[in-house]
Amino acid sequence: MGLDDRKLAVLRAIVEDYVATQEPVGSKALVERHQLGVSPATVRNDMAVLEEEGYIRQPHTSAGRVPTDRGYRLFVDRLSRVKPLSPAERRAIERFLVGAVDLDDVVHRTVRLLAQLTRQVAVVQYPSLARSKVRHLELVPISTTRLMVVMIADTGRVEQRLVEMPGPIPTEDVTDLRRLVNEKLVGSRLSETPPLVQALVDESTPRLRPAMATLSTVLLETLVERHEERIALAGQANLTRGGLLDFQGSLRPILEALEEEVVLLKLIGETEPSTTRVLIGDENEFDNLRAASVVSTGYGPGSTIVGGLGVLGPTRMDYPGNIAMVRAVARYVGELLAQN
Amino acid sequence: MGLDDRKLAVLRAIVEDYVATQEPVGSKALVERHQLGVSPATVRNDMAVLEEEGYIRQPHTSAGRVPTDRGYRLFVDRLSRVKPLSPAERRAIERFLVGAVDLDDVVHRTVRLLAQLTRQVAVVQYPSLARSKVRHLELVPISTTRLMVVMIADTGRVEQRLVEMPGPIPTEDVTDLRRLVNEKLVGSRLSETPPLVQALVDESTPRLRPAMATLSTVLLETLVERHEERIALAGQANLTRGGLLDFQGSLRPILEALEEEVVLLKLIGETEPSTTRVLIGDENEFDNLRAASVVSTGYGPGSTIVGGLGVLGPTRMDYPGNIAMVRAVARYVGELLAQN
DNA sequence: CCTGGCACTCGACTGTAGCGAGTGCCAGTC
DNA sequence: GACTGGCACTCGCTACAGTCGAGTGCCAGG
Numbered sequence: 001m002g003l004d005d006r007k008l009a010v011l012r013a014i015v016e017d018y019v020a021t022q023e024p025v026g027s028k029a030l031v032e033r034h035q036l037g038v039s040p041a042t043v044r045n046d047m048a049v050l051e052e053e054g055y056i057r058q059p060h061t062s063a064g065r066v067p068t069d070r071g072y073r074l075f076v077d078r079l080s081r082v083k084p085l086s087p088a089e090r091r092a093i094e095r096f097l098v099g100a101v102d103l104d105d106v107v108h109r110t111v112r113l114l115a116q117l118t119r120q121v122a123v124v125q126y127p128s129l130a131r132s133k134v135r136h137l138e139l140v141p142i143s144t145t146r147l148m149v150v151m152i153a154d155t156g157r158v159e160q161r162l163v164e165m166p167g168p169i170p171t172e173d174v175t176d177l178r179r180l181v182n183e184k185l186v187g188s189r190l191s192e193t194p195p196l197v198q199a200l201v202d203e204s205t206p207r208l209r210p211a212m213a214t215l216s217t218v219l220l221e222t223l224v225e226r227h228e229e230r231i232a233l234a235g236q237a238n239l240t241r242g243g244l245l246d247f248q249g250s251l252r253p254i255l256e257a258l259e260e261e262v263v264l265l266k267l268i269g270e271t272e273p274s275t276t277r278v279l280i281g282d283e284n285e286f287d288n289l290r291a292a293s294v295v296s297t298g299y300g301p302g303s304t305i306v307g308g309l310g311v312l313g314p315t316r317m318d319y320p321g322n323i324a325m326v327r328a329v330a331r332y333v334g335e336l337l338a339q340n
Numbered sequence: 341m342g343l344d345d346r347k348l349a350v351l352r353a354i355v356e357d358y359v360a361t362q363e364p365v366g367s368k369a370l371v372e373r374h375q376l377g378v379s380p381a382t383v384r385n386d387m388a389v390l391e392e393e394g395y396i397r398q399p400h401t402s403a404g405r406v407p408t409d410r411g412y413r414l415f416v417d418r419l420s421r422v423k424p425l426s427p428a429e430r431r432a433i434e435r436f437l438v439g440a441v442d443l444d445d446v447v448h449r450t451v452r453l454l455a456q457l458t459r460q461v462a463v464v465q466y467p468s469l470a471r472s473k474v475r476h477l478e479l480v481p482i483s484t485t486r487l488m489v490v491m492i493a494d495t496g497r498v499e500q501r502l503v504e505m506p507g508p509i510p511t512e513d514v515t516d517l518r519r520l521v522n523e524k525l526v527g528s529r530l531s532e533t534p535p536l537v538q539a540l541v542d543e544s545t546p547r548l549r550p551a552m553a554t555l556s557t558v559l560l561e562t563l564v565e566r567h568e569e570r571i572a573l574a575g576q577a578n579l580t581r582g583g584l585l586d587f588q589g590s591l592r593p594i595l596e597a598l599e600e601e602v603v604l605l606k607l608i609g610e611t612e613p614s615t616t617r618v619l620i621g622d623e624n625e626f627d628n629l630r631a632a633s634v635v636s637t638g639y640g641p642g643s644t645i646v647g648g649l650g651v652l653g654p655t656r657m658d659y660p661g662n663i664a665m666v667r668a669v670a671r672y673v674g675e676l677l678a679q680n
Numbered sequence: 681c682c683t684g685g686c687a688c689t690c691g692a693c694t695g696t697a698g699c700g701a702g703t704g705c706c707a708g709t710c
Numbered sequence: 711g712a713c714t715g716g717c718a719c720t721c722g723c724t725a726c727a728g729t730c731g732a733g734t735g736c737c738a739g740g
Contacts, residue, residue, distance in 0.1 A: 026702050039714050044703065062702055062721040101562070102502050136480045140492055150490055150498065152480055158490065160498045162442050222441070236576065237595035251591065255577035366733050379683050384734065402690040402733055 007046045011055055012079040015067050019316055024064030069281035076278050076319050083320040085328055097336050103156035107232050110333050115235025117325045120313035123268050126230040127155035127306035130191040139178045144168040155306050161222040166210045231264050246314030253288035268296040268308040276323055281315045295322045299330035301338035347386045351395055352419040355407045359656055364404030409621035416618050416659050423660040425668055433668055437676050443496035447572045450673050455575025457665045460653035463608050466570040467495035467646035470531040479518045484508040495646050501562040506550045571604050586654030593628035608636040608648040616663055621655045635662045639670035641678035
């Protein structure tokens with residue numbers, strides 16, 4: 001598989017042209033639009049090799065060539081430089097963060113910004129509770145037997161849940177419970193709490209124990225197991241860009257996938273330390289998303305990562321541009337979080 | 341405009357057939373499928389009248405008839421009975437509410453349920469803060485100059501916001517502030533708070549005044565003006581049902597409209613006391629949604645209304661069925677809220 | 681007022697033909 | 711040995727003509 005420099009240049013040119021025009025690209029058009037310094041016939045020979053190796057394919061016998069997932073992969077890995085942002089884009093990113101007022105606000109602005117910049121579907125995961133530390137736990141009596149538990153995490157996330165207590169709880173007990181849980185849990189990572197919570201129950205006075213037991217169950221259940229992750233989405237209308245050519249005519253499977261939190265989390269949540277991840281076409285594990293690509297990365301204050309964000313679009317997308325934007329946005333969001 | 345009973349029956353039959361088959365319906369097919377007791381020719385005459393009056397139209401000269409928005413309107417207002425729910429649907433609604441654990445949970449389950457039952461896009465507005473009463477306000481110190489304000493409303497809604505105070509605040513001050521705002525505001529409707537909040541500032545001791553002023557600004561700003569409304573959405577994949585026939589081939593405008601909270605709020609939020617509202621085609625004010633219909637209603641504990649919910653789909657939708665489901669779901673959600 | 685009959689319209693479908701972009705291959709050239 | 715120009719070939723796309731049939735409007739008669 002001798003892919004010499006010119007063949008790679010041809011592949012790059014094919015990807016770039018196809019992404020730009022959305023039309024299969026032929027040998028003649030290629031030599032006209034790129035300075036390859038050879039004739040169409042030569043390019044055709046190169047194309048034949050590229051096709052044999054599975055990097056491009058012909059939709060029909062008499063049509064031009066289109067990159068395969070494998071071709072995009074090679075392009076992303078070896079043939080493209082991350083595109084520097086334009087001043088306008090840079091400005092847009094800077095502007096979006098002024099006036100962000102709390103975490104919800106930051107996340108919503110971020111996801112809209114990302115959708116607008118990349119013209120793709122944008123996905124932002126809220127800072128993961130598992131990676132957050134408890135900053136404060138508040139217990140608010142709602143009725144004699146009901147407490148509202150509010151947890152504030154150091155990442156700014158706030159989760160609440162109603163707890164039905166085994167019996168009526170006097171105000172002093174609430175105060176005691178509040179003090180105890182805060183003493184024990186504040187500052188610890190959510191993922192490390194289970195033993196701590198257990199200890200809380202064990203160490204409680206007999207009077208508080210039943211209440212503490214219920215409370216601890218709910219804490220573990222809600223804050224560790226359930227909602228846990230939360231996700232914001234924007235730019236779904238961008239899926240209709242490019243007519244019905246992308247996504248082989250049906251948005252259905254894509255829209256379905258986007259409604260599943262679990263799917264989105266898998267796509268953008270499982271990010272290894274600070275690399276930008278690119279999933280092309282069927283590289284991702286969901287059948288519904290075989291016609292889509294995902295560019296994602298982690299973000300967080302400083303160098304830690306508390307969540308993921310990214311964009312989803314047709315495999316025929318501007319990878320260098322999108323990678324640049326996803327990274328830039330992640331970095332800015334990280335800085336913003338670090339300020340709090 | 342003499343629309344005798346038979347003409348109305350013909351219109352009803354056209355709507356029903358068209359909704360079911362998605363194809364223009366002709367006079368012959370009509371008499372075959374419905375017991376109208378007259379010949380196709382007669383039906384044709386009736387159709388001519390209906391068309392003249394603007395209730396139906398012909399897509400092409402040689403095609404059958406299709407209801408117009410006006411036709412659907414007449415159908416909804418005078419020709420249809422609300423369809424009783426099937427046992428399966430009833431069961432689905434009942435099942436969805438078991439195990440709902442807090443407001444977020446209720447809203448999410450509701451919107452998914454509604455999307456699944458109606459096979460349309462479902463929209464649920466969180467209980468409006470303007471119609472909620474303050475149950476508790478919590479102030480949590482985040483740093484020496486920062487407070488997290490958490491407001492819990494009687495509808496279960498919890499809103500929070502970070503406040504940057506004018507200067508460092510000692511713990512005692514936080515305690516005082518907390519006591520003051522709670523004394524003054526708990527139990528009052530959010531929409532009525534502005535004067536109360538102002539009074540709080542005026543009555544503060546000089547020591548607390550600057551802090552209270554900042555706090556009040558934020559309270560008004562965040563809880564009354566901004567986020568205020570919140571919305572959940574589900575079932576967007578249902579838009580692709582029925583191919584590209586509905587929505588004249590492009591989902592674009594619809595998807596765009598669905599990304600605008602303001603639009604959704606206008607559609608389902610402005611509900612008059614407990615009637616079910618049906619907006620057909622261009623009856624709604626948004627150009628993007630001229631090809632869509634919306635069925636919505638208010639919900640709330642008992643007979644009060646705290647928010648709206650509804651579904652959005654093609655004008656060619658099963659109005660009687662959707663109206664029934666929207667109502668049923670709203671009633672169940674109301675009961676659920678009343679229990680808390 | 682309803683009905684059967686009839687002429688008419690027009691979209692959907694089919695088949696044919698020509699065009700042109702694009703290819704693969706081959707023989708010739710540097 | 712690598713590149714190139716030339717050439718025959720493929721095949722999707724478009725235009726056009728013809729047919730079919732669902733559906734209509736109208737009219738005369740019951």
